[in-house]
Amino acid sequence: MASVALRGLGKRFGTFTALESVDLSIPDGEFLVLLGPSGCGKTTVMRMIAGLEEPSCGDILIDGQRVNDLAARDRDLAMVFQNYALYPHMTVGQNIGYPLKIKRIKGEERQRRVQEAADKVELGHLLARKPAELSGGQRQRVALARALIRTPRLFLMDEPLSNLDAKLRTVMRAQLKHLQRELATTTIYVTHDQVEAMTLADRIVILNDARIQQIGTPAEIYARPANVFIAGFIGSPPMNLIEGRIENGRFVHAAGAVGVTAADRARAVLGLRPEDIALADPADADLVGEVYASELIGDHTLLSIRIGQTLVAVKVAPDGGLPIGTKAGLKASTGKLHVFDGESGERPPVRQ
Amino acid sequence: MRRSLPARFGLALLQMAVAAFVLIPFFWMLSVSLKPTTEPFAIPARLWPEAPTLANYVTAFRPEFRDYFLNSVVVSLSTVAITVTLGLLAAYAFSRARLLVITGLMSLVVLAQMFPHSAIIIPIYKMMRAADLLNTYTSLIVAYVSVTLPVAIWMLHGFLAKLPVSLEEAANIDGAGPIRVFWEIVVPLARPGIIATAVYVLIVTWQEFLFALSFTSSKAMRTLPVGLNDFIGQYGIRYGELMASSVMVSVPVVAVFFLLQRYFVAGLTAGAVKG
Ligand SMILES: Nc1ncnc2c1ncn2[C@@H]1O[C@H](COP(=O)(O)OP(=O)(O)OP(=O)(O)O)[C@@H](O)[C@H]1O
Ligand SMILES: [Mg+2]
Numbered sequence: 001m002a003s004v005a006l007r008g009l010g011k012r013f014g015t016f017t018a019l020e021s022v023d024l025s026i027p028d029g030e031f032l033v034l035l036g037p038s039g040c041g042k043t044t045v046m047r048m049i050a051g052l053e054e055p056s057c058g059d060i061l062i063d064g065q066r067v068n069d070l071a072a073r074d075r076d077l078a079m080v081f082q083n084y085a086l087y088p089h090m091t092v093g094q095n096i097g098y099p100l101k102i103k104r105i106k107g108e109e110r111q112r113r114v115q116e117a118a119d120k121v122e123l124g125h126l127l128a129r130k131p132a133e134l135s136g137g138q139r140q141r142v143a144l145a146r147a148l149i150r151t152p153r154l155f156l157m158d159e160p161l162s163n164l165d166a167k168l169r170t171v172m173r174a175q176l177k178h179l180q181r182e183l184a185t186t187t188i189y190v191t192h193d194q195v196e197a198m199t200l201a202d203r204i205v206i207l208n209d210a211r212i213q214q215i216g217t218p219a220e221i222y223a224r225p226a227n228v229f230i231a232g233f234i235g236s237p238p239m240n241l242i243e244g245r246i247e248n249g250r251f252v253h254a255a256g257a258v259g260v261t262a263a264d265r266a267r268a269v270l271g272l273r274p275e276d277i278a279l280a281d282p283a284d285a286d287l288v289g290e291v292y293a294s295e296l297i298g299d300h301t302l303l304s305i306r307i308g309q310t311l312v313a314v315k316v317a318p319d320g321g322l323p324i325g326t327k328a329g330l331k332a333s334t335g336k337l338h339v340f341d342g343e344s345g346e347r348p349p350v351r352q
Numbered sequence: 353m354r355r356s357l358p359a360r361f362g363l364a365l366l367q368m369a370v371a372a373f374v375l376i377p378f379f380w381m382l383s384v385s386l387k388p389t390t391e392p393f394a395i396p397a398r399l400w401p402e403a404p405t406l407a408n409y410v411t412a413f414r415p416e417f418r419d420y421f422l423n424s425v426v427v428s429l430s431t432v433a434i435t436v437t438l439g440l441l442a443a444y445a446f447s448r449a450r451l452l453v454i455t456g457l458m459s460l461v462v463l464a465q466m467f468p469h470s471a472i473i474i475p476i477y478k479m480m481r482a483a484d485l486l487n488t489y490t491s492l493i494v495a496y497v498s499v500t501l502p503v504a505i506w507m508l509h510g511f512l513a514k515l516p517v518s519l520e521e522a523a524n525i526d527g528a529g530p531i532r533v534f535w536e537i538v539v540p541l542a543r544p545g546i547i548a549t550a551v552y553v554l555i556v557t558w559q560e561f562l563f564a565l566s567f568t569s570s571k572a573m574r575t576l577p578v579g580l581n582d583f584i585g586q587y588g589i590r591y592g593e594l595m596a597s598s599v600m601v602s603v604p605v606v607a608v609f610f611l612l613q614r615y616f617v618a619g620l621t622a623g624a625v626k627g
Binding site for chain 2: 045050051052071075078081083084085086087088089098099102103146150186262
């Protein structure tokens with residue numbers, strides 16, 4: 001159990017900046033998810049917190065104590081490596097039990113805890129195997145069990161479920177969430193899967209281009225993405241982004257116009273979630289286009305409507321599918337419109 | 353890539369030719385060792401003795417041979433133990449160091465192995481004499497360690513540099529200190545490299561002649577290669593016994609090599625890291 005604070009933390013590899021000054025406070029017991037596309041610096045942040053990489057600037061505080069100069073093994077944290085990092089000469093059981101061996105926990109207790117941890121990741125029957133004799137997903141679960149067997153101050157998990165099949169991933173996700181609540185151990189979790197982030201996180205930190213883009217609860221980030229990058233990253237399918245301009249309180253596009261509460265600007269991006277759009281009679285619709293594709297997903301049908309050069313995704317009832325080429329009018333739910341600046345991509349500050 | 357049939361045939365032929373070229377002297381050694389004293393230079397020369405005999409072995413396996421053998425074992429095994437231990441520690445430091453100064457030293461180590469033995473033997477001899485170490489095991493062991501260590505460091509460095517660093521990082525996170533990481537993670541994983549290096553050092557020291565001849569004066573201190581000299585007299589060479597001794601000198605090294613050759617094939621780190 002510990003709180004973590006990053007103060008102006010940054011990392012350069014030679015002349016390449018992997019992480020620009022990051023400020024972040026993580027309260028005790030929080031499940032924090034770092035979310036971002038490949039190469040945005042997620043692993044780098046984790047490795048610096050773990051003490052495997054030296055920061056180029058800034059401080060790392062655990063429980064208010066500066067740990068920059070503390071060796072990794074003295075920081076008392078458990079980490080799941082993105083590449084698993086299993087000990088190839090040890091069996092699964094020995095791998096999972098290694099942290100306990102170091103703590104001189106012997107015999108029966110060690111065996112019991114190894115079995116417990118292995119059972120949690122559904123590997124209880126494979127303790128005698130060597131890592132080379134496991135599938136990728138099984139290896140990943142060994143890595144996870146090796147972390148879960150401990151009771152550290154802090155869990156660091158670098159994409160711990162990335163290699164599991166969809167079903168097992170859902171099960172493990174729920175288990176991790178439950179376990180973290182139970183242990184109340186502060187957890188920093190890296191993923192580039194936004195569904196994982198939304199479901200697991202108390203708070204999400206979105207990273208891109210070596211910078212924090214937004215920090216917030218999943219609901220906040222979903223409801224008010226701070227810029228077009230986040231808007232286009234969160235949600236499945238993500239928010240529709242339509243380019244146009246704002247004139248006299250209306251977003252104007254060749255295919256129509258819609259009333260918005262934003263100042264005029266020559267270039268603007270309108271953001272609309274697929275579930276916040278309804279089909280309407282073209283005569284009194286906000287925007288008019290034609291059906292490009294119609295896909296039945298299961299509990300809904302996803303329509304792609306072509307508006308100018310843009311494809312707009314719309315979620316409708318399962319039986320709401322339309323033939324390709326049909327003229328379709330779109331009406332945006334009031335109050336669910338997002339406007340971003342066309343130049344910077346940022347959401348303009350709210351006018352009071 | 354699959355080669356065409358004639359290409360594979362040609363390649364196999366070439367391999368056999370190379371193997372024959374390398375093996376013929378050994379075959380000749382064996383053959384001569386089994387010939388009766390009258391036969392080695394019979395004309396026409398025979399590839400294989402008409403009446404093979406072990407008589408040469410019986411005479412060659414004299415009490416001196418056993419002393420020489422023991423000397424060789426003591427000197428070689430001590431050298432292997434010291435060189436591999438020091439080499440492993442040095443190579444680990446070199447392979448994990450981030451400071452340019454230290455990695456630069458590695459090139460010096462590589463440079464050190466370029467000096468021919470004949471160039472350094474006199475200075476080392478003088479040092480040994482000054483230290484009053486001539487005609488002792490120590491003089492040979494020290495000399496052998498100094499000539500084998502650079503190559504050993506270089507070989508082990510190659511193995512250690514290929515071990516994924518993240519295994520050591522994982523052990524650190526699990527709470528292991530540097531010594532523990534070295535013994536429980538690095539050494540077991542470097543085992544093929546350690547064995548290969550040990551065998552190399554063993555072969556080099558087992559057959560070394562120049563240092564052994566220069567540094568030992570008494571018969572009691574001689575090693576096997578020097579001992580072979582006994583059969584080369586002023587008035588003639590006793591080929592049969594010489595070759596029989598040579599066979600007996602070679603057998604332990606060949607045996608070690610065959611026993612351990614499966615370790616030379618690496619692949620111990622399978623399954624450690626993704627990708
Ligand atoms: N040791 C290194 N030397 C040089 N550049 C590095 C090093 N480690 C990482 N980088 C660079 O830093 C950037 C961030 O890397 P990082 O591993 O943190 O990405 P990531 O967000 O974890 O990506 P992924 O989702 O693919 O794992 C990348 O552009 C990477 O190429
Ligand atoms: Mg990563």
